[in-house]
Amino acid sequence: MDLLERFEQDRWDAVVSPHEQRRALESLEGGRVVYFPQLDFPFQAAERALLSRQWDMRADKNISYAPDIGLLRGVRADLPDRALLVGLMQRFADTTKQFLRQLLPTYGPQLSRARTSFRPVEIAGRPSSYRKDDTRLHVDAFPSRPTGSARILRVFSNVNPHRQGRAWRLGEPFPEYARRFAPRIRPPFPGSATLLRLFRITKGYRTLYDHYMLRLHDLGKADVVYQRQAPQMAFDFPAGSTWIVFTDQVVHAAHRGQHLLEQTFHLPVAVLAKPERSPLCVLERLTGTTLTANALGGEKGTASCSAAG
Template structure:
């Protein structure tokens, strides 16, 4: 079972000794959730009005691309949209500071990707089984293949009503992969080129991405697995933050509202222990290169 490991960090630009930094990286790479119970993303007064408003468009989350300053997934306009974008940009900057101070070993290799704001209560949300994040799963991106990149995410519970965010943290990645290994089907020859040509994927989908997407779907569609799989219930209070490699850690978001999340991408070869990456674990099980 994956563990939740606590670290006493209360500043988004903390000064930590090398030993603590190494412990955080070891925990992340081992498939643990790094919990920062004292790390609060403090809302500005003008941002609090966002939590009383209907912000979502057709998407389940609002997204922001820090590199482009691009906001998507919201119906907000005017000053409200400006405040929303500024809040998400501020969170993106805070997480960039945090990871540069906590994860010094990854310096220059960690690439900031999409920022998201999740304002909808998880309980009662109507969605398809594939998009139902209350089912245990591991992450991969259908349209943006990861290849040899890892998915690291930083979350912060910003619920002004002080409600916790509840997760389930499941079995180790290798256990999950072994369970479904014989059900994973090889990609059709030339399919990755076709997907890119049609614009379905932004780059070529590797074999690794192909199998990870299947693994994501097999887990979510398997009602028996969801009922019998071992997991730990975790509660993240409002005003706390946490970090996790979501391509490695089987997880499910069970309840909660108003969270901010920042995605980072990390090359497998930049890890302290690359053999612990899902890519390397799957390659070991399949006895061949996958990306």
């Protein structure tokens, strides 16, 4: 499986040629990982202390940050390095945003910035329920954070100071993953999305699309035979490298590694160069159902997906 597309850029502010922009767009929307082996995220001297301290993590496995409102979560309020950590995460959020503007100009301001995360805890050996276990192959979908219909695009930088790689596995193409698990998915109980939002279990309305994606995430992780036997490719992203992935489309697992910075972006399906390849359109074709109205510029999703595809 040739799932990685390599780029030689080694600067975050490098000018990207139109040819490279097209190559990145085509690769990402085609379900491949856009990989920059030499694109290191630089730490300032004082920030290096963040990579050697012991983190007193609570239930969250990551430290998360909302860059547009400056809210840090997952660490104690009286953390001595708090300002340093906020500065680092804000810089990563701003740098990746500028970088994607250069790399993927057709997405423009529609590519909206969501959470930043810093993952200082070793993945291997970390206790977890199967649903939260990211060492199992899955596509991303989050129970409390529905996207409605928006895509999830993530930028990862391995910032490990001991040159330790981040070990991933990459799985089969999304349409095959969806064909395997979607027939097992039952519709949600009528009214359940409204109740979930009312009781603040979800931050927003869980559409049928969100329901399907969440079930695909859970069914994939729960199937131990699939985990063992599914087509998959192991790859170590070395320290000092960066990679970009539509994690709602690329079947992936992360099973070893420590010290990662990650920035999430959301993107409306209508802005994609080829919406027909999105998980939304794949699932709508598979189920013959409109999973979210108005997802594609005001038309019914199914009509727009099949027209484009």
